[in-house]
């Protein structure tokens with residue numbers, strides 16, 4: 001594969017950015033990769049492991065002269081980073097992000113950017129519960145969806161970014177921001193909230209000792225604990241910035257939960273059996289679509305045929 005951007009700047013050097021470095025290098029998609037992170041500690045680790053070609057001290061220094069700047073910080077920090085880099089952005093450059101929420105990021109970032117750059121938001125549906133510059137790996141995006149939210153961005157700039165994500169192994173789909181946020185509230189954000197809640201509930205059960213929770217941790221609970229180990233800052237920002245869609249899905253979830261609670265109380269075995277038969281069919285549909293996965297990730301793309 002050939003170089004798509006001569007100089008790529010990654011602002012934030014966590015799981016997603018470090019995986020992008022490995023995936024871009026694997027396919028030779030970037031001439032030069034410059035990275036930066038807020039803390040001196042993370043910048044030092046990135047230098048130590050040779051993550052990028054150059055580690056800049058500030059976001060503005062990293063973005064200066066870049067053809068593509070990707071914001072890889074928590075959703076709540078995107079606006080401040082955009083404000084910092086705006087004065088140095090090269091005319092014709094593309095600014096993108098990898099945030100798990102799209103409308104709030106667009107609202108926070110777009111007002112800072114000059115008209116001379118292309119803003120093309122994106123969200124790779126791939127992740128693990130790990131974070132930081134050491135956690136990345138080249139295969140993270142392989143056969144996973146990346147959703148691009150082009151709005152009215154320049155078609156060539158969108159096509160180039162699509163090429164980058166496809167080159168990093170992803171399937172790419174375009175989507176409106178509000179639809180993205182609703183879809184992700186169903187497939188990722190609310191399931192994460194439920195996992196956090198369930199782990200919290202188990203922790204509250206004083207009759208079950210800590211060691212029993214660990215020792216007899218069955219598959220369901222074990223999976224919840226893995227999801228609930230995800231980065232607290234990232235997930236705090238996701239819920240604060242995708243409030244409406246998450247509350248809508250949580251409302252529906254609560255109604256279903258009450259219906260099941262009543263069926264259990266009333267001994268309504270038929271209702272429970274019908275419900276579980278229906279959900280089992282949904283699971284079969286996901287497997288047939290090639291979207292089953294053991295990874296803590298709710299967005300693997302269909303298998304290539």
Ligand code: NAP
Nearest residue numbers: 012013014015016037038039042073077099100127131132
């Ligand atoms: P991560 O591993 O936790 O790394 C976060 C990075 O952001 C670090 O470089 C950190 O800097 C920096 N940062 C944290 N707070 C900041 C602030 N207030 N201002 C400026 N920089 C700040 O994160 P990640 O998992 O790569 O997530 C990055 C983005 O990708 C998020 O927007 C998230 O929604 C999105 N995303 C995550 C996943 C996932 O599963 N993890 C999947 C898809 C998309 P220091 O280390 O120097 O403090």
